[in-house]
Amino acid sequence: MVDETRVRGGPKPKSRAIVRVKTGCKTCRTRKIKCDETKPACRKCILTGRTCDGYGIWDRGKRTRSTAPGLSISIYNTQIGAISQLSDFEKRQFEWFMRRTTIKLTGVFHSGFWHSLVLQMSSTEPAVLHAMLALASAHEIELNGSKADEHRPLDQGIRECNILRHYNKSIALLNTNLSSQNSTSIRVAIASCILFVCAEFVRRRFETGYAHLRSGLKLLEQLPRPSKDADSEVCPPPDALVEALLRLDVQTRLVKTAALQNAKLSAQIPRLDITVLTSFVSLDGARQQLDTILSAVYELQERARRQTPEDNVSHAFELLSAQQRLKNDLNVWLQTFNRVKGSWWTNLSSKEKVAYHLIPIYHTMAQIIVDTTLQPANESIYDKHLRQFESIISLSQSLLTFALPMMVEEMAYGLHPGFNFTADMGIIPPLYFVGLKCRNPYIRRQAIGVLATDEHQEGIWDAPMAAAIASEVMRLEEANFYDDLFSKSCDAASTAPKKCKSGTPVPPILPENCRVRDIQVHLPDGAADDLIMSGKSMRSNGSLESFTRRFNVKDKIWQSGFGWPSSASSQLSPPSNSSKASYSLDIGLDFL
Numbered sequence: 001m002v003d004e005t006r007v008r009g010g011p012k013p014k015s016r017a018i019v020r021v022k023t024g025c026k027t028c029r030t031r032k033i034k035c036d037e038t039k040p041a042c043r044k045c046i047l048t049g050r051t052c053d054g055y056g057i058w059d060r061g062k063r064t065r066s067t068a069p070g071l072s073i074s075i076y077n078t079q080i081g082a083i084s085q086l087s088d089f090e091k092r093q094f095e096w097f098m099r100r101t102t103i104k105l106t107g108v109f110h111s112g113f114w115h116s117l118v119l120q121m122s123s124t125e126p127a128v129l130h131a132m133l134a135l136a137s138a139h140e141i142e143l144n145g146s147k148a149d150e151h152r153p154l155d156q157g158i159r160e161c162n163i164l165r166h167y168n169k170s171i172a173l174l175n176t177n178l179s180s181q182n183s184t185s186i187r188v189a190i191a192s193c194i195l196f197v198c199a200e201f202v203r204r205r206f207e208t209g210y211a212h213l214r215s216g217l218k219l220l221e222q223l224p225r226p227s228k229d230a231d232s233e234v235c236p237p238p239d240a241l242v243e244a245l246l247r248l249d250v251q252t253r254l255v256k257t258a259a260l261q262n263a264k265l266s267a268q269i270p271r272l273d274i275t276v277l278t279s280f281v282s283l284d285g286a287r288q289q290l291d292t293i294l295s296a297v298y299e300l301q302e303r304a305r306r307q308t309p310e311d312n313v314s315h316a317f318e319l320l321s322a323q324q325r326l327k328n329d330l331n332v333w334l335q336t337f338n339r340v341k342g343s344w345w346t347n348l349s350s351k352e353k354v355a356y357h358l359i360p361i362y363h364t365m366a367q368i369i370v371d372t373t374l375q376p377a378n379e380s381i382y383d384k385h386l387r388q389f390e391s392i393i394s395l396s397q398s399l400l401t402f403a404l405p406m407m408v409e410e411m412a413y414g415l416h417p418g419f420n421f422t423a424d425m426g427i428i429p430p431l432y433f434v435g436l437k438c439r440n441p442y443i444r445r446q447a448i449g450v451l452a453t454d455e456h457q458e459g460i461w462d463a464p465m466a467a468a469i470a471s472e473v474m475r476l477e478e479a480n481f482y483d484d485l486f487s488k489s490c491d492a493a494s495t496a497p498k499k500c501k502s503g504t505p506v507p508p509i510l511p512e513n514c515r516v517r518d519i520q521v522h523l524p525d526g527a528a529d530d531l532i533m534s535g536k537s538m539r540s541n542g543s544l545e546s547f548t549r550r551f552n553v554k555d556k557i558w559q560s561g562f563g564w565p566s567s568a569s570s571q572l573s574p575p576s577n578s579s580k581a582s583y584s585l586d587i588g589l590d591f592l
Helices: 026-031 081-085 088-105 112-124 126-148 153-180 183-202 206-221 240-252 283-306 313-343 350-372 379-412 428-437 441-452 463-478
Strands: 517-522 531-538 544-552 557-560
Touching: 081 112, 081 126, 088 112, 088 126, 112 126, 112 183, 112 240, 126 153, 126 183, 153 183, 183 206, 183 240, 206 240, 240 283, 283 313, 283 350, 313 350, 350 379, 350 428, 379 428, 379 441, 428 441, 428 463, 441 463, 463 517, 463 531, 463 544
Parallel strands: none
Antiparallel strands: 517 531, 531 544, 544 557
């Protein structure tokens, strides 16, 4: 607005000086704040979870072969910061991580952590760098090692030692840094923890990886809740570091009970904003909002599971109120998604088209969980969701069709499908959910059949193991119940889709007393370890009886088990390897 008291040619009124930021990274200049100008990424961006967009000089000079789509840093200067201290072999591992590991781990959604933040942190934080190199080594072994080192066990042993060496270096640095107990050291530890989790999942040491996840969530409790910028009325974008950790947490909830549940951790989970919920305009926005809903859904499920007859009426009303809010949130999310999704399609990459079909699958699963969660003792309640179970199968089949171009694109960048690992959500959890909770024998077998013919891994989820668990639950429940429905040559416990006898279009309903519940899984912690499943079955008098089954992963044989192993330690520690004298079991973060 023009100042009417001002006279042409007169002195200009005094005003507050405008600070023009001419140096610094692009992100700080956009935010109009002073940048510390740390290379290659400023610490102010890294430590607030923002992506540092650099200084406009990283891409100058001679370019090498470009990285695969989705990686925001096409050329990363290995002569800067902690990276410059690496040996030539370690720099090659860094290159492997940048050009291959980050591409595979991100899955089909964008991740600020994997695409930018972890690379930037590695340049200034040696603990993150060595955790990254441990993951890169593990990933390279799994991708190429099983075949390339089949006749070279010595080379395989050297590679394993290399993983342990970087693992130990990272943890030793973290033990030193965490003595200060400030936000910077905690964020560095969380980033390293995410890398440890993925390294263990890649190595199929699932319980150790899950222990690292619990440690990361404990660290997350100690971070202050993010607040608005002083000069802005808008909340900051999701913290890439927190988002990556919470995505791993949400991913594990179907196969493991909640890692941690308390007010401090809940404070770190973004709150639903109805304005954002009705106005997201991208796949990333849709995913972020659905993640927040899913986290609340699993939290409600845990609260309902812990409910006892002694709980007062007000507690029951709280659960009902929370259930209704989540139903409304899911409906609003779906309305927004259906309204805007049509405008996205023409601009989507092959990877984004897979994500486009994956998001509704999780929405459908969330709807079923919310609708059934307040009756945890009633397994028959799932029968009314037959159409939604069918929808999950149909959407999964469509998704697999769109995944083929993405696989071809990845192969062009040297990523063959021999070992397919992603740290992000995929189709395994929803198909596992259908295999466990849908008692329609046709739909159930379709879900298990897809899992059984899939060899890939999604974080803690291994497709063949998920198929084995769901198949064994199906066998225990059905027994001889569907003998007249399926041909005698069909093995009810087999995971392959069945040919059915004609003349029975609608299968009989599996009785409630045949259904098992409260399935808990202790995953194998290494190639030689067994999978252990426990649950409850119903006696003829209506009481529940606990059971335990043990699965030999190598021989693919189920047997009755006895007892239940104690849970893995939540202390951060490197992978055990008794044959390596250099490794100490005492290494860990003692304050956790």
